[in-house]
Amino acid sequence: MKDFTHVQTQKGLTSHPVAEMYAREHKEGKLDRREFLVRSTALGLSAAAAYSLIGATPAAADGHRAVPAAGGTLRIQQEVRALKDPRTYDWSQMANVTRGFLEYLIQYNADGSFEGVLLDSWEANEDATVYTLNVRQGVSFNNGDPFTAEDVAANFIGWCDSTVEGNSMATRMGGLVDPDTGVAREGAIEVVDEYTVRVTYPAPDITLVPGIADYPSAVQHRDLIGTNPADHGVGTGAYEITSYEVGVGATLTRKADHEYWGEAYLDEVQFVDLGQDPAAWFAGAEADEFDMTYETVGEFVDLFAAIGWTQSEVTTAATVVIRPNQNNAPYDDVRVRQAIAMACDNQVMLDLGINGQGVTAQNHHVCPIHPEYADVPALAFDPAAAQALLEESGNADFEFELISIDDDYRKNTTDAVAAQLRDAGFNVTRTIIPGSTFWNDWANYPFSSTNWNHRELGVQVLNLAYRSGVPWNESGFANEEFDALLDQANGIQDADARREVMAQIETIMVNEGVTIQPYWRSLFRHYKAGIVNADMHPKFEINVHYLGFEA
Amino acid sequence: MGAFILRRFGVMILTALCLTFVVFFLTNLFPNLEKLAKTQGNARMTDEEVVSWLDRNGYGGSMISRYGEWLGVVPGWTRVDEETGEITGRCIDFGMDPADAPARCGLLQGDLGFSTVSDDEVSNIIGGRLQLTGILMFWAFALMVPAALLVGVLAGMREGSRLDRSLSTMSIASTATPEYVSGVIFIVFLASSQAGLSPLLVEWGWLDSGTLFLGSARSAMDDITFWNFTLPVVTIALYGMGYIARMTRASMAEVMTAQYIRTARLKGVSFRKIVLRHALRNALIAPFTVIMLQFPWLLTGVVIVETLFNYNGFGWTLVQAASNNDIELLLSCSIVAVFVVLVTQLISDIGYVFLNPRIRIA
Numbered sequence: 001m002k003d004f005t006h007v008q009t010q011k012g013l014t015s016h017p018v019a020e021m022y023a024r025e026h027k028e029g030k031l032d033r034r035e036f037l038v039r040s041t042a043l044g045l046s047a048a049a050a051y052s053l054i055g056a057t058p059a060a061a062d063g064h065r066a067v068p069a070a071g072g073t074l075r076i077q078q079e080v081r082a083l084k085d086p087r088t089y090d091w092s093q094m095a096n097v098t099r100g101f102l103e104y105l106i107q108y109n110a111d112g113s114f115e116g117v118l119l120d121s122w123e124a125n126e127d128a129t130v131y132t133l134n135v136r137q138g139v140s141f142n143n144g145d146p147f148t149a150e151d152v153a154a155n156f157i158g159w160c161d162s163t164v165e166g167n168s169m170a171t172r173m174g175g176l177v178d179p180d181t182g183v184a185r186e187g188a189i190e191v192v193d194e195y196t197v198r199v200t201y202p203a204p205d206i207t208l209v210p211g212i213a214d215y216p217s218a219v220q221h222r223d224l225i226g227t228n229p230a231d232h233g234v235g236t237g238a239y240e241i242t243s244y245e246v247g248v249g250a251t252l253t254r255k256a257d258h259e260y261w262g263e264a265y266l267d268e269v270q271f272v273d274l275g276q277d278p279a280a281w282f283a284g285a286e287a288d289e290f291d292m293t294y295e296t297v298g299e300f301v302d303l304f305a306a307i308g309w310t311q312s313e314v315t316t317a318a319t320v321v322i323r324p325n326q327n328n329a330p331y332d333d334v335r336v337r338q339a340i341a342m343a344c345d346n347q348v349m350l351d352l353g354i355n356g357q358g359v360t361a362q363n364h365h366v367c368p369i370h371p372e373y374a375d376v377p378a379l380a381f382d383p384a385a386a387q388a389l390l391e392e393s394g395n396a397d398f399e400f401e402l403i404s405i406d407d408d409y410r411k412n413t414t415d416a417v418a419a420q421l422r423d424a425g426f427n428v429t430r431t432i433i434p435g436s437t438f439w440n441d442w443a444n445y446p447f448s449s450t451n452w453n454h455r456e457l458g459v460q461v462l463n464l465a466y467r468s469g470v471p472w473n474e475s476g477f478a479n480e481e482f483d484a485l486l487d488q489a490n491g492i493q494d495a496d497a498r499r500e501v502m503a504q505i506e507t508i509m510v511n512e513g514v515t516i517q518p519y520w521r522s523l524f525r526h527y528k529a530g531i532v533n534a535d536m537h538p539k540f541e542i543n544v545h546y547l548g549f550e551a
Numbered sequence: 552m553g554a555f556i557l558r559r560f561g562v563m564i565l566t567a568l569c570l571t572f573v574v575f576f577l578t579n580l581f582p583n584l585e586k587l588a589k590t591q592g593n594a595r596m597t598d599e600e601v602v603s604w605l606d607r608n609g610y611g612g613s614m615i616s617r618y619g620e621w622l623g624v625v626p627g628w629t630r631v632d633e634e635t636g637e638i639t640g641r642c643i644d645f646g647m648d649p650a651d652a653p654a655r656c657g658l659l660q661g662d663l664g665f666s667t668v669s670d671d672e673v674s675n676i677i678g679g680r681l682q683l684t685g686i687l688m689f690w691a692f693a694l695m696v697p698a699a700l701l702v703g704v705l706a707g708m709r710e711g712s713r714l715d716r717s718l719s720t721m722s723i724a725s726t727a728t729p730e731y732v733s734g735v736i737f738i739v740f741l742a743s744s745q746a747g748l749s750p751l752l753v754e755w756g757w758l759d760s761g762t763l764f765l766g767s768a769r770s771a772m773d774d775i776t777f778w779n780f781t782l783p784v785v786t787i788a789l790y791g792m793g794y795i796a797r798m799t800r801a802s803m804a805e806v807m808t809a810q811y812i813r814t815a816r817l818k819g820v821s822f823r824k825i826v827l828r829h830a831l832r833n834a835l836i837a838p839f840t841v842i843m844l845q846f847p848w849l850l851t852g853v854v855i856v857e858t859l860f861n862y863n864g865f866g867w868t869l870v871q872a873a874s875n876n877d878i879e880l881l882l883s884c885s886i887v888a889v890f891v892v893l894v895t896q897l898i899s900d901i902g903y904v905f906l907n908p909r910i911r912i913a
Contacts (some may be wrong), residue, residue, distance in 0.1 A: 082667075082669060082670040083590075083670065084592075084670075085589065088592055088593045090593045090594040090595065108730050145825070163598055165588075165592050165593070165600035165604045165607075166592035166593025166595075166596050166600060166602055166604070167593075167599075168593060228670070230670065243671070245863075246669040246670065246671075247669070247863065248863045259728060274759075274767070274771070274861050275861060277856070280859075280861050283738060283742065283743075283765075283767040283861075284767045284769060284861065285781065286742065286743065286744055286759075286761065286765070286766060286767075287742075287765035287767040287769070289760075289767055289770060289864055291768050303745065306745065307744060307745075369828065375675070401610065404868055422861075434874075435874070436586060436874045436875065437582070437586055438595045439586075439589050439595070440582060440585050440586050440589060442594075443595070460677035471595070471597045472595055504672055514609065531860070
């Protein structure tokens with residue numbers, strides 16, 4: 001019998017001057033625990049050290065994992081999509097399958113802490129411009145090659161390559177990418193020795209760690225960057241793909257001749273693709289075709305609970321925005337945008353859109369669980385004032401066309417917006433576009449809704465979606481003051497000062513009526529009794545190495 | 552007969568060419584290519600990235616030449632990466648030496664192409680899918696045809712009788728209920744632990760737990776059981792059954808009024824013998840054509856049932872290919888569909904000749 005009592009010890013800094021400042025702020029009540037954890041572990045502190053700085057014990061943390069028994073087959077209901085170059089992954093589902101053999105440098109835990117996977121530890125200097133990454137030793141790829149700093153550096157260079165179409169990692173690498181050449185800055189990534197990599201930013205940047213913990217940052221072999229992992233199957237994880245049929249299912253099996261550096265429990269993991277209709281998932285559950293859902297949505301949350309499955313819930317910064325695009329008339333008029341925001345009650349969208357499964361938001365796209373959240377209220381709900389403002393702008397007769405994708409919650413929420421706008425006296429036409437063609441033009445629709453996934457820091461989405469001229473800027477928002485404040489916020493600041501900047505940023509978002517961002521979604525997952533470490537992750541991550549059945 | 556069959560094959564090839572060109576034309580319109588680039592590359596690509604992706608993956612040339620490449624009459628595209636010097640091309644697979652790759656690879660060379668969504672050769676996908684649909688169709692036919700003929704003959708024996716009226720009503724109801732209605736009703740009524748019959752049966756102790764039938768036929772892809780395959784089979788069979796039964800009834804009713812039947816009755820032959828010995832053969836000529844017509848209908852009719860019950864057969868593949876703009880998979884699906892339609896028409900024409908001697912002369 002193999003000994004499974006050994007639990008991976010987390011390495012990392014035991015302290016950092018800025019982290020100590022955060023710890024003080026936490027004790028003074030300026031930072032909540034999650035916020036403290038995100039920030040201090042992003043600097044390179046181990047979760048254990050971070051907890052000890054604030055006098056808590058990691059055993060009590062949400063991210064603590066149980067040790068399952070060895071063996072067994074687990075079936076997970078999840079879409080099986082065609083794989084491609086991991087940098088261009090646009091669905092977490094792809095990463096959940098390849099995570100069985102393509103691991104990550106760092107992972108994000110549900111409690112807000114970051115934990116090293118292929119990195120043993122990392123540390124940031126005081127102003128967050130230089131990061132030293134210590135690569136885990138004793139890790140090898142399943143083709144026998146050792147995993148070293150060279151692989152890490154090669155992956156960084158690959159991530160920074162913005163000339164690759166669809167490489168979303170380049171946006172996450174921020175200042176490491178040279179805007180002139182579109183590839184990594186000269187000297188930004190250095191191999192110090194066999195197990196150390198140094199990353200140098202031209203300006204302070206705290207988004208490095210969250211960026212490389214995101215699902216498109218799967219670590220490939222240095223010679224295989226830019227290839228489809230399904231073609232070669234080379235990785236550091238314990239599993240290999242033994243069958244793969246897009247839209248049907250996939251099987252991961254423990255690779256026999258590969259010595260995995262960590263622990264893996266299941267013998268086999270099957271992904272079962274039952275399409276996109278939650279009713280089909282439920283029928284599949286009743287027909288005993290799988291043991292665990294990827295995500296449970298809407299009324300099916302209650303149904304899965306009714307048939308006795310264990311429910312796991314997590315509050316996230318995943319959301320929907322219903323935004324006018326300011327490059328189109330009349331949405332270039334701030335009064336029209338404000339009128340739209342004032343005509344809508346976010347609570348109604350929460351109730352009608354997602355069955356009340358979440359918390360209301362304030363239209364500025366920064367979530368209370370984000371470290372830098374400042375409580376800036378949305379414009380007051382006032383349909384009469386909205387109508388007056390619309391008339392003042394001279395657009396009372398304008399025919400608003402509100403576009404959404406054809407799917408459950410996004411469609412329902414957009415319907416709720418349209419209904420409220422009509423109640424306030426707007427002329428509204430609703431257009432619903434099927435999912436297969438919706439994304440062709442998603443950033444250019446004059447007035448439409450889009451979903452955004454959870455990100456660890458408030459500045460991340462703001463950088464991606466609201467900075468002037470960035471590719472994902474769907475609201476057409478361009479505001480120099482906002483950009484400048486965001487630059488300022490991207491560096492490390494004292495908590496109070498940083499929150500002040502954030503409050504200004506959020507106020508601009510609200511006053512400019514940039515978007516209706518009505519609620520933060522709670523995510524649900526259901527699984528059968530006896531399955532361990534299967535809890536819902538705020539970023540939909542499934543790590544098959546941790547899964548197993550109760551000992 | 553030989554010339555007739557040959558002519559039929561000529562028409563078949565021509566039809567397939569026209570149809571595939573129409574499909575090719577529609578799937579290669581720019582918005583569709585843009586959609587393809589975004590599903591293959593990244594859903595949130597910029598416009599420049601889309602153009603560069605299309606160019607890099609061989610969608611840059613003219614539509615006619617690409618259709619030629621797919622047919623195999625024009626050499627496949629190749630492209631040399633300016634930076635790395637790496638050669639990629641239509642006929643060069645991953646890890647293959649470009650020098651070894653054939654110049655043309657299309658339908659004429661027996662290469663059905665590459666499915667972009669499944670990231671696999673179309674030939675690898677289509678075979679297994681067709682087999683699954685074949686099994687579903689076989690069982691649907693095995694249930695539908697005998698049941699329909701029986702209902703039709705029983706109803707047509709005595710036109711206007713109580714039996715005729717009730718069976719006719721049933722047939723009309725079943726034909727008037729499309730699969731997406733009957734399938735959902737079956738699932739709710741028979742395959743849900745929360746609604747319909749199953750909770751009642753559990754309450755009465757007739758069922759241990761769970762449901763009477765399974766509302767998902769996914770497990771039937773590996774292992775067909777009565778529980779997981781009944782609902783999809785019945786759903787398909789029911790819709791086609793009413794139509795065949797109505798045709799059989801009409802044909803039977805007509806035969807029963809024929810002179811020779813009246814003669815037989817006057818001679819005192821028993822009703823049973825009249826039906827079985829004299830009426831039946833003549834009454835089956837018309838339904839035969841209708842039954843053959845059900846094949847092509849079934850092939851596309853299974854789309855709804857396969858999607859509803861999550862049975863990943865040909866119909867399901869067709870939907871996936873269409874919704875994902877999977878060009879070459881969709882083209883192969885249309886070829887299969889043309890083939891099935893025309894071959895069943897051929898069989899029905901030939902079969903009709905054998906069943907009805909009067910046509911043989913013409």
